Amino acid sequence: MKKIITVLAFSALTFSSVFAEVKLGFTSKSLISNKNAAGLSSTLDFDGYKAKSTADVVFELKNDTAGVLFKMDPYPSGAGAGSWDNYTKEYYGWVKVLDGAVTIQSGKWDNRDVQRYAGEAWKWEGAEYETYKPGVQAGLVAKDITNIPTLNGTRVLSTTVAYKAGGLFVRGAINKNDYNDDSANTENQTEFKSGFGAEAAFTLPDLVKVNVVFKNPVQHAYATGVFAELKAVKGLGVMLGGTYGTYSKDSPLALENLPASGLKASYLETAGDLRIRWQATEAVSFVTMNNFTHKNFHGDGVKGVDSVWDMFSVTAKVDAALSLQATVEWTYADLSVNNKGKMAIIPSVKITPAAGTYIQTGLIFTTSGWGTSSDKITSDAVKIPFIFNVAL
Structure with a gap:
């Protein structure tokens, strides 16, 4: 035991001498009480209130020029729970070169440079504060388009090179x-095993920031987005943007999505985003997020799908130890279909x-089946999640 303690102490001292910051974090998400589909009451369920995320363990080492991070779920659930991919949610390393102007990063992680006004989401799952990220709702090409190191919002092994100087990124x-897949092409047997993404941003301090995003995840598939953050008025921030994604019938995505489209067809998706945050007083802030999405497979008789998502939230900081929040979210998956x-x-x-430690709980009350036939509205069970977060 003494040898183990000595090794741990030596490791901590070594890390501290090399890295300016050493961070540890743990987040647990459980369910205090829930009425399930069978009408039975479940109590103290530590499988996670969304049944997909139970806990996060974060270990980070960094200094001014380099760093590494591991974010793991020690108790993964669902299909393939024991696989490495389920245990490792995020992991990456980064280094700065050329006097810090260029950052090279590699691994699996999420990163969005576009302003989302999600700082008051705390540790809610996405559906309880930000159901959709900027881009196309449940898109096939441009979902979560501003998440550069991912493919359509899904983490994959990625390498990014970023340059920042003044207001340019x-x-x-x-x-x-x-x-x-060019294996059948005898003249050019070249297969690419990676897709591509790029982003450029320009900032005028205290006025505006503009991000332009481009992605080419697979052959004959493209997505682009333009987003602007307006911040000329003190306490008021506005982000608006547009997204366009498409693939041709010759793209691998056309065959991959054949069950959804019913035909090997080209495809188009577009979306508009509007988000506003208002710091009304020192203690009270308001946030609204809104998205309109259109998706369509190109073929005779094929009808497009229009979807909307709106969120409004108010957060009040009572004091340093207590914050209150109320959020309302509205989604309509297909405007052409009732209820x-x-x-x-x-x-x-x-x-x-x-500091760095908090307990979060609340009520999640959902009603569905909204439309012109009011008798179709149904009430889902009230869920009471319990979130525990510690960061050192």
Whole structure:
């Protein structure tokens, strides 16, 4: 035991001498009480209130020029729970070169440079504060388009190179993917095993920031987005943007999505995003997020799908240890079909006994079946999640 303690102490001292920051974090998400589909009451369920995420363990080492991070779920659930990919949620390393102007990063991670006004999401799952990221709702090409090191919002092994100087930011990415298959082409037997992404941003301090994103995840498939953050008014931030994604019938995605389209066809998806954050007082802030999406497979008699998502949230900081929040989310999966609307109301509270440590809980009350036939509205079970977060 003494030898183990000595090794741990030596390791901690070594890390501290090499890295300016050593961070440890743990997040647990459980369910205090829930009425399931069978009408039975479940209590103290530590499988995670979304049944997909139970806990996060974060270990990070970094200094001014380099760093590494591992984010793991020690208790993964669902299909393939024991696989390495389920245990390792994010992992990456980075280094700065050329006097810090260029950053090279590699691994599996999420990163979005576009302003989302999600700082008050706390540790809610996405559906309880930000159901959709900027881009196309449940898109096939441009979902979560601003997440550069991912493919359509899904983490894959990626390498990015970013350059930042003054108000200019440029980044390129190579994302692991079966880009094409030229094995049948006897003249050119070249297969790419990665897709591509790029982003450029320009900032005028206290006025505007513009991001332009481009992605080519597989052959004959493209996505682009333009987003602008307006911040000329003190306390008021506005982000608006547009997204366009498409693939031809010759793209591998046309065959991959054949069950959804019913035909090997070209495809188009577009979306518009509007987000606003208003710091009304020192303690009270308001956030709204809104997205309209259109998706369509190109073929005779094929009808496009229009979807909307709206969120409104108010957060009040009572004091350093207590914050209150109320969020309302509205989604309509297909505007052409009746009773596809869903509304969620989520009041919550966050208690912060110490810096980096807090307890979060609330109610998740959902009604679905909204439309012109009001008798179709159904009430889902009320869920009471319990989130525990510690960061050192």
